[in-house]
Amino acid sequence: MAMQEQAIAWRQAGEDIGFVPTMGALHAGHERLVTRARRENQRVIVSIFVNPTQFGPNEDFASYPRSFEADRARLEALGVDAIFNPSVDQIYPSSFKTRVDPGPLAELLEGKSRPGHFAGVLTVVLKLFQLTQPKRAYFGQKDFQQVVLVRQLVRDFALPVRIVAVPTVREPDGLAISSRNAYLGPPQRAVAPSIHNALDGASNAFGAGVTDPAELEAIVRHLLDGTPGVAIDYVAVVDDTTLRRPVRTIAGNVLAVAVKLGPIRLIDNVVLGAERL
Ligand code: AMP
Numbered sequence: 001m002a003m004q005e006q007a008i009a010w011r012q013a014g015e016d017i018g019f020v021p022t023m024g025a026l027h028a029g030h031e032r033l034v035t036r037a038r039r040e041n042q043r044v045i046v047s048i049f050v051n052p053t054q055f056g057p058n059e060d061f062a063s064y065p066r067s068f069e070a071d072r073a074r075l076e077a078l079g080v081d082a083i084f085n086p087s088v089d090q091i092y093p094s095s096f097k098t099r100v101d102p103g104p105l106a107e108l109l110e111g112k113s114r115p116g117h118f119a120g121v122l123t124v125v126l127k128l129f130q131l132t133q134p135k136r137a138y139f140g141q142k143d144f145q146q147v148v149l150v151r152q153l154v155r156d157f158a159l160p161v162r163i164v165a166v167p168t169v170r171e172p173d174g175l176a177i178s179s180r181n182a183y184l185g186p187p188q189r190a191v192a193p194s195i196h197n198a199l200d201g202a203s204n205a206f207g208a209g210v211t212d213p214a215e216l217e218a219i220v221r222h223l224l225d226g227t228p229g230v231a232i233d234y235v236a237v238v239d240d241t242t243l244r245r246p247v248r249t250i251a252g253n254v255l256a257v258a259v260k261l262g263p264i265r266l267i268d269n270v271v272l273g274a275e276r277l
Helices: 003-012 028-040 068-077 117-132 141-156 179-183 186-191 193-207 213-225
Strands: 017-022 043-048 082-084 136-140 162-166 230-238 254-261 264-271
Touching: 003 017, 003 043, 003 082, 003 117, 017 028, 017 117, 028 043, 028 136, 028 162, 043 068, 043 117, 068 082, 082 117, 117 141, 136 141, 141 162, 141 254, 141 264, 179 264, 193 213, 193 254, 193 264, 213 230, 213 254
Parallel strands: 017 043, 017 136, 043 082, 136 162
Antiparallel strands: 230 254, 254 264
């Protein structure tokens, strides 16, 4: 049965569908999303689709890691009900024309460095939601701005889906797990935990009473400036809905960073005032 028919049949039978969109190359971060979805829904659908429209012309679409057989084995072990692995043609047939305009929040942070990225993300997310009919959809806090924009999409178009943000899964040394970590050579991998350490430093300062966003950002910059091979793209304290910088930082604001380690761009963030990173 086609994915959408199957999903509609499940919903008509009164079963809740939990949906986890991914680009494959699955790791422990994705697994956390799937486990959460498994716990909260009768049916779980995981999509594996490397979405061409969210990659810029100079980004890594062609070389993005693809490992379908290994991914399938992981997902079967987690007991998912369906793996949706459409072709590019299935999602974007030659007749496809409409695109979601993600609005002003897509101009900030990641959007500034990756023009068109969120238009591609929201376009595919809207289509995947239609194809999988989820009651709940699971996204990682690691891609914090993506969560904010998907929530905006859901509100703006009154989509009947609840967005669940799942805390970032980390390596034992603090590095946020990412499919792109596979690109890091040993010297880059060795310094990569400094990103998390810098966030941790600012988070501790916030815990100790520092509320000036510029001061918190400066702490992160200072800690990263001392790390060889790390080039900062942005460091920003922002409100978790508007993405604006607050006048004074409050618990729940997000401290987000993007850095380049050689050619590899990594992002990470922490919710300030949360119990743990
Ligand atoms: P991707 O396959 O990179 O598009 O990621 C699919 C989903 O997994 C997105 O919602 C990501 O935010 C989420 N994700 C990626 N890495 C992690 C991680 N380390 N912890 C939690 N969620 C993650």
